[in-house]
Amino acid sequence: MSRMINPPGRHPGAALLAVCLAAAAMPLTFTGTAVALPAIARDLGGSPVALAWVTNAFMLTFGACLMAAGALADAHGRRRVFLAGTGGFALASLAAGLAPDILTLDLARAAQGLAAAAAFSGGMAALAQTVEGPARLRAFSLVGTAFGVGLAFGPIASGTIIDAAGWRMIFALVAALGLAACLAGARALTESRDPAATGLDRAGAVVFTLTLTLLTFATLRAPETGWSDPLVILLLAGTLAGIWGFIRIEARQARPMLDLSLFRNPRFAGVQLLAAAPAYGFVVLLVLLPVRFVGLDGMTATEAGRMMIALSAPLLVVPLLAGRAARWISPARLCGGGLVINAAGLAWAALLPADAPPAALIGPLLTIGIGIGLPWGLMDGLAVSVVASDRAGMATGIFSTIRVAGEGIALAVVGALLSGLTLAQLAGAGPMDATRLAARRLVAGDAAAALAALPGQSHAALLAHFDAAFDLLLLILAAVTLATALVVFVMLGRSRDRAAACA
Structure with missing residues (x-):
């Protein structure tokens, strides 16, 4: 069982609201930025590769860090990781909205993805400790709905915002959602952690991130050059080697990041x-x-x-x-x-x-x-x-x-x-x-x-x-x-x- 750090009694509805706000903001910032790319290119310029990383930097860091963030949440506290993630997400979103050049925007997007991973993993794990039984399934259905709304309606909402106020306002919107989630979580979530957790599996996290990076590069390059392109083949070979190495590392861990x-x-x-x-x-x-x-x-x-x-x-x-x-x-x-x-x-x-x-x-x-x-x-x-x-x-x-x-x-x-x-x-x-x-x-x-x-x-x-x-x-x-x-x-x-x- 998880060890409760603070006494119970927080309102589960408020905790659910905090996680739903975070869940809606993350896909919104991904799909919304894709719609905004032409406006960003006109404003900040940049090479095609630099512009591509406006979207890819977020997806790469978000996807690569989710398991590591989940392990950190179990070891150091789900509420703590959620608050750090939502607060960091709001700050990174503001930095993206104020970016003076394309490099700064790319770096802010990578920071957004890293913070989003902490917010999502910490929030979902914290919510799992707040509600139990049939109520848990209903609560997570609401989180899934919030995530789906952000993903599906992001392009439509973002297009309207861009036409009315410019692309930078998209990041202002997701920053506001991140801040609201952080404040709601601070009031509603109860701290818990896994007493048997041993902390972050650093070797596994590094190898997994590198493996996903190679795979991301391969899948982005293949549609343009073909799957027979030597570089694509090399990247895919590196991906397979990374998967093998990750499995070997996790199999040797007493408390692995990925329990096979x-x-x-x-x-x-x-x-x-x-x-x-x-x-x-x-x-x-x-x-x-x-x-x-x-x-x-x-x-x-x-x-x-x-x-x-x-x-x-x-x-x-x-x-x-x-x-x-x-x-x-x-x-x-x-x-x-x-x-x-x-x-x-x-x-x-x-x-x-x-x-x-x-x-x-x-x-x-x-x-x-x-x-x-x-x-x-x-x-x-x-x-x-x-x-x-x-x-x-x-x-x-x-x-x-x-x-x-x-x-x-x-x-x-x-x-x-x-x-x-x-x-x-x-x-x-x-x-x-x-x-x-x-x-x-x-x-x-x-x-x-x-x-x-x-x-x-x-x-x-x-x-x-x-x-x-x-x-x-x-x-x-x-x-x-x-x-x-x-x-x-x-x-x-x-x-x-x-x-x-x-x-």
Whole structure:
């Protein structure tokens, strides 16, 4: 059991509010900054690489430090790590908003990610000690909803803020959310820690961070140069060596940052697979669809935003309903069923007629959002419910790392896959180099550059080829999501007693 540092009696509703505020701010600062990149480039300048790190620096430090932050929370106090994280997040956000040049902004973004990792891991672990039983699952469904709202509505809200007040106000908004979370947490959270924790596994943290850095570089470079590029191959080889080294280090630790024995528990392994599912069944669409709507279909930003509401609006309601439904329906059925619905929506979108009006997509997008909303509201609670409460920090760190890292990797891999499928559809349309360039430009939403690369093709013909590739991609994602649903249903459906015997 965890040792309580302060006496109990804090209000769990206020503690939940603090964690929800932090959970909404983190994805908002990621998706919002992606929308702001053109305005940042006009204001601060910078090379394409420097501009890319405005988004990548946050994702890298956030994903790489989550497990380490979870271990620190267990060892030094969940409330303490949460307060340090939310306070640091607010300060780093202010620094980003005041950055005079692109290098300062990149460094502030890296600091934001580091602080966000501490806030998220500490807050989730602290909340797990505040509420118990069925209330814990409902509380974490609210946290999942807050995270989903920040992720899904970040682009729309940020676009409005940028048009009205400039890109710097985005960072002012997330700084205010971070400060509010810090103040609420200081009043509401009770301190606790794992008395058996031994502190940070420094060797494991360093190797894990380096491994994720190599993988991030590889997945960012591969869509431009191809997976056969020698540097990409070298980076991937380094990633594999890092994974091997990390496993060896963790296997020798008495209290490892990543307890590999947990993966013998089918329910724990199932939750980790569930953490990755939204990346390829939902998150990739938050990036790919606006690019397609604006860059290729000719919609305005406002029209594209309205279309995206159909995809993201269910996250306002469905996770809450899932938390309530969990009183009567098992999480395995809710999560597995949600992924089946998600896969059906993806397939429905892929099978729409080529001449269907844009409004025809509303039904499939709603279905996709409803489907992913069911597990979204339960995942965070399941992440801590499948382990002993005194290991909640580590469990949260593992789960969150897989979710955050999975989103970045999925975006890169799916982007490369879409480029390959588009290239296959364009086969014979022109010289190979020009065709490859046109495929990449179409995926980036630059129809004019694609036409310039293949002047013998009409705009309508290029869009038809891209639509065929996009539909095939959706079918692949549907198949992967359906397979995930089956595995998740089986693994989460294992009885607690049987699963415990495997741990």
